[in-house]
Amino acid sequence: MTMKATDPGAFRAQTPVLFDRASDFIARNVFERPTLVLDLARVEVQYDALKAGLGDASIHYAVKANPDARIIAALLAKGSHFDCASRAEIELCLSQGARADQISFGNTIKRATDIAFAASKGISLLAADAPEELEKIAAHAPDARVYLRVIVENSQADWPLSRKFGAAGGHVLSLLEQGRALGLSMVGLSFHVGSQTRKSVYWGPVLDQIAKVWENAQQAGFELGLLNIGGGFPAFYGEAVDAPTNYAADVIRQVRARFGDVQIIAEPGRGMVAEAGHIVAEVLLVARKSPLDAHRWVFLDIGKFSGLAETMDEAIRYEFVTAKDGSDTGPCILAGPSCDSADVLYEKTPVQLPKSLASGDRIIVRNCGAYTTTYASIGFNGFPPLDVVVL
């Protein structure tokens, strides 16, 4: 962390006060390189808001969204459980005091030795979506309780999922049979509506798909008791999203209407931490390719390879705040600082920024608490990873 306190007055003038602790901290400090400022209290507020809607569904925070140990510790104190993508994430949660029964190993692609590691720590709840994965689990974690991930078609998420994860619905019965034959406890199903699903009503068609698979399994004699509804809980990036408690409550209402009194697990990641942090960055250069160009190119000291990976295909569109907001704006193509031509953030849909924006100006990227810190490269083009300040 490289920052120093300064005269608050001087920086209030440059950076609009946004009525949150992270923004306030940014306004009162100088930063020498791109820094995520994250307010832990805001994460706790969000946990409470989601929990209020989710009711007796248990929250397994998706650690990959932001694996800062202070976040894990704070959520653990709140009673959260954790969904881990890797051995390292499991070790992190254990190191913060999480019990084995508070941890699920939700990656459907696991190294055999990592399955054995999880089992050795007493972690028993694992995901799978393929015959070979069931064989690995049976061999290395024979006491596992396994939920099968099912592919969801036609997600309405802003960051829709590829077909990478999940078995086709028609394949689930044979996987359940295989798992049972291998001696595994096949406890339920999981799915993912797609990251950043902005409206709870978008869940309906997806839940219908899963409910059919669930019914087929029940009719075939499999007594499933666990439904892992994954993530998808949205953050505010400028487009309207449902408020967290209402959103979560409506999702649970829709789930109960179809699945009755099952045990529900939810895995918010983005929806838990994104709004708790902002990245403070700097404009390095404003240029036009020729004087007649309609668009300016605005180059920041942070890019696709140093924290803003989710700008890939312009899927997640962050909000930007500058001290010059309110003055005349024009369309800008936004790019990162590296010598890589792919390090362009928004080009297909330009961003409106003040016409007076210039090199050296501060720019704040709003609601960046999720999928930024650990997604930064270790040293792309010599640029260091994102700096982090946790309040």
Added chain:
Amino acid sequence: MTMKATDPGAFRAQTPVLFDRASDFIARNVFERPTLVLDLARVEVQYDALKAGLGDASIHYAVKANPDARIIAALLAKGSHFDCASRAEIELCLSQGARADQISFGNTIKRATDIAFAASKGISLLAADAPEELEKIAAHAPDARVYLRVIVENSQADWPLSRKFGAAGGHVLSLLEQGRALGLSMVGLSFHVGSQTRKSVYWGPVLDQIAKVWENAQQAGFELGLLNIGGGFPAFYGEAVDAPTNYAADVIRQVRARFGDVQIIAEPGRGMVAEAGHIVAEVLLVARKSPLDAHRWVFLDIGKFSGLAETMDEAIRYEFVTAKDGSDTGPCILAGPSCDSADVLYEKTPVQLPKSLASGDRIIVRNCGAYTTTYASIGFNGFPPLDVVVL
């Protein structure tokens, strides 16, 4: 680095010998996680091959391609100069003994304090492509020798450049005038044909574009003496590329035919180091979404966020080697180990891999010495950065 020596015989049987030192080392060792094995002697051979073709053009190795200090030191001993993208890369080259006059600062997007840093170290050769950048250089490095980067249209490269870098040709004269008015020494032009330009004949149309801009500048009274031809020198990824000496010699012949007796700088990066290294990885899971699927999904322990960033848009298509090569193959979608749906390597154009490929099998990704190590994330999903062994 986590590896241990083992009985070479046992692993020769698993991994075909590929007649290079990196492959031989891979065949004789066990690796616990994805590892780039890079042969320094192969880099030196490549330097000699490129230098034989480039003649009196000076080589400024594009440090960003692989900033391993051992590569910098080896190339420095060969007489190479260095093109740096950032202050950290400059510090690296200086730490290995490079003189200031062997270093260029080729990023057109520079922080003002980094320009001042370069100047304080005696580095005087800088790139620019915009009025604001010229102002920053004039303010912080008034003795700089500046070359202007020009946009190239219609590249035939495999990894074509966006319009991110360079001024339009018609904008160059006004930039030269501005630079002169600011008291800067405007020494020449630069361009980039696009990374992985497989054939030297593809350079012709690009050189024609730049030659027009060059002539206009000369006619307007600017005595340019330096042409920085950038990179674009290809590596072998399975599709035919010209051999390095012939390729470089033909590029220089085409440059001389248009620009006469100018000073030429070339910036090979990929073309210098890619073929010197291979990544040894492991298959974690082979699965079909349903038993009827034509394609298998093959999940590796390395992905887009842990070293193979250049698979973005399937632009760079690596070659894969397994111990089962030669047996029946089928089309596979290749994906990384993370819980991120975007972590898919090749899907639009599947990869042919042995039908018997299974979890636990070793897979070698060929010619990965460039744009892999520092492009890996610091801890995406808890997965560590790429391990590196330099021979």
